[in-house]
Amino acid sequence: MPRISGGRSGTGEVVAVGPGATTIGLHMNNTTLIRTDELERILLETTPRKAVQRAVDLIAQSILSASVTVMGVDIDQRVHFDAANGIPWSVLRKVEASFNQELPRNIMGIIRGRETCFIEDVGAYPDWRRRAASDIVSYVGFPIIIDRRVVSIINVQTSRQRLKPEDVDALRPLIHLISLIIARYLKEQQSANRENFLSLLHETTLDGVRAASAVEFMNTVVKRIARRLGYQYIALFLYDDETESLILRAQKGYTSEYDGLALCVHDHVGVVVRAFRLRHTVNVSDVSASSFYLRGVPGGRSDLALPLMVGGKVIGVLNLESKKAAAFSREDVRNLTPLAAGVGLMLASMQIKQLLREQALLDGLTGAHNRHAMDGIVVEELERARRHGHDVSFVMLDIDEFKSINDRLGHAEGDRVLETLVTVLRKSLRAIDKVIRYGGDEFLLVLPETSQRETELLLERLRAGIGTQVLTAMGAVHCSSGIATVRGDPEEGDLVQLADKRMYQAKARYRAQLEEDPGY
Template sequence: MWVQHPPGASPEQRRYNRLNVLSRIRQSLALKLILASAIPSAVVLLAGLGALVAHSHRLSVRDPAMAFDELRTGAILGTLLALTFAGMTIALAARHFLLKPIQGLSRVMARAELGEFLVRARVQSEDELGKLARSFNTMLARITDMAVADIEAKESLAKMERDLSLQAELRTVNARLGAHVGEMELLLEVSHAISGTLDLPELLEMLGGQVCARFGVSEFSVMLVDDATHQLVVEAVSGDAPRNARGTRFHLGEGITGEVAARGQTIYIENVASDPRYARQARPGRDKGSFLAVPLKSKGRILGVMNFNRPQENAFSQQEIRLAEAIAAQAALAIANARLYQQTLELSFTDALTGVPNRRQLFLRLENEVSRSLRFGDPVSLLMIDLDLFKRINDAHGHTVGDGVLRGVALALRRTIRKIDIVARYGGEEFCVVLPRVGKPEALEVAEKLRRAVAAASMPGPEGHPALSVTISAGVATLGTDAQDVAGLIEKADTALYEAKRLGRDRVAMAVPVQRASA
């Protein structure tokens, strides 16, 4: 602020006052406009007034009245000219100090309005417009900072969204991996369980237990194809499936399971109530839920069908169906191996020529029956049978005919005995018959019955020749009466056989202590 110099003011004080005045002028738009218009106008007015006074003074020497009129008229015109000049000066000052800065600021504001927050207004002075431009620039800077912060926030939010998305994907992948690991564990457990035994019933029982416990089904059953009848037979049931369903038979193509066995393709019924095929094999009251039937295939051959039940509709996903098919593939391989083992076992215990148990199986069964007899006191009898004059048949007709006679005699013996009795080939033309729970009198009757059955049977002869007739001799021995163990029982029955031979063949003899004679 300017103040009058006090008397004796120093040069520094005078310079400070001058700077203060100039600073006030620079910071005030109104002072700039006033000074820009007033100073030139005052100069022009003073110059005009001076010229008018001088002219009037010269004119007053000649004509004072005329000089006064000229002075009055000149004053009026001078005033008008001064006002006009002042207006022009004000307009030029306003254009310089007001309009041009405002236009420049307006252009910057227009660009900022379009989103160019990095532009800045030009600060040309320290007055109100300069302050306005500076404030506008400060506002733009803050807006820029806010925009940068907003961009950073958006980028941070986008990064968070990406992280959350990745976490969600990771959880999904983990869930899938967990489900896959669970499936692999189930397959391994099923494989371990069913590969631990070659006994088919035990294998199917363990399979059903694992599937019901780990696969979450309410009912499970296994149906295998009976090669003799070409029918599906229920061999194993688990869960809530009725135990009396075992042994139930279905024709190939009958119902859902029959269709699966015939076509070799999986069938999934989302709602059993809406499928008429299911009603043919469903038990009463089981008319709700979902049903899955998967074929058991091994090397392109249909072994049977695995059935899965759940009480809910549409309860099996595609992933679970694939898992069920994988379980079926494991089970089919195990079933095929168990059957192959059983067939191999049967072959090892079966005489290849006659189809009856061989000597090895005979001794195993005899040991079992003797043990049972000693434990429970039931009698056991043994028949030792030999074809009479069998060597003559081989010599006369050849071994091919002789093999046919052996097969015919084995068939005649098997047709005559009970289901619990055992016919076995002892060796050569000799057969043994084990009679559980049969004493010596009844054993003699059975032996006579067998002798008559063989004598009445027609044996295949050479091609183009009539059938042959053969006879047998039999020796009878009973455990406890004639012997106390397997070896003694066989020895006594063999001795009785040779006694029958000695007496003329085609007869039955009991075990008696006689010396063996040549047959």
């Protein structure tokens, strides 16, 4: 069989075979040649990971007393073993943990120099990390480079045979083949990751368009992140101006006791607060070494907080936690940053729309609800009262002699009276009660879960408060009122109109009393 030498003669030899031949590959110390069909099997494996493992097995079989590993290197220079032959995985995991505490000099040299590291005599190498009962004689590490960065290292170690420079040269063709396979795998993985993040960003944008509220949108975003990226602990906080706190609005993985959690932005603890205050991403790889970590997940090891920035202002924070140390790489941060920006922009847009909707339903002068909001409020409270068997009262309130105030004291004074009246009403009413400006000086009070008698007592307190706090140069302001309730009045009647009718009846009695007794 004709044979053409493709490498150095001596200890190591790369052998290529002529037409019709069945073998090609590495020949070292008279070992069996690597067959063509073995190389084909590498390329025909169903997954790149299996292909790399088969290639690693092939190298190990081709070199006497060799152990071979493929070690991935991420953008943060943290390492992980992807394939191995000749070393138990239990040992590799310990090596992995040790390397991620501090990389040995030979590995760091490969990463920084992007060149092969060959140690012919390990015993003479001062920085070699020796394990008990280790009998390693020689080592060679081949870098795999993508985009000018070392992404993997193929490590070959021998325990009885000392490698020579010609052996290393003989290995290069097969190493080059494995490098291509690994590079293809990593490129596919990077492309899939980018596509995954882009799809997630697109989906969250559509979710924001469809969502009826910011809370609904945030809950959907949390679910999508969990499903797409596999994160177990996710929290979305929104900044609240009134309390100057970050409020937890949506989460996954945490217990329900965290719902509504408020973190004061003036505190100096917590990764979330720190990201808000610094206005940039905070990535804590090991929370045990962090002075500001605030425990959220039992057994949590790493925490990543990304501020939701809109126009230079932080409106919230996306927080991710993990029970694994160094769970979030710089590549994760690079991919998550545009997602956080997109979520922030969508939330800001929704907040503006919500504010515009609310302003459209508010009276511009007093801040009370206006007539546009009234129908929805009345229908909602009536349905709730009938569904739960509760009462609800409607009170129509009208300022007596309001025209005289405008005519004699001016419209500016009339406006001040209206604003002051609404302020007094809000102070005296509950958060669930509604104040609606029904007309010029007419206000409708909607009082859920309030009976006729309770409403009458409330009106007595309101009149006393109005009489002492809503004052003009003409004296104290007086209001007439009418009440209608679900339980006290016919169901088929319009309770708002009924309250309005009774208010006019009360106003008529008030005027009659004034005519009879001007000092009343």
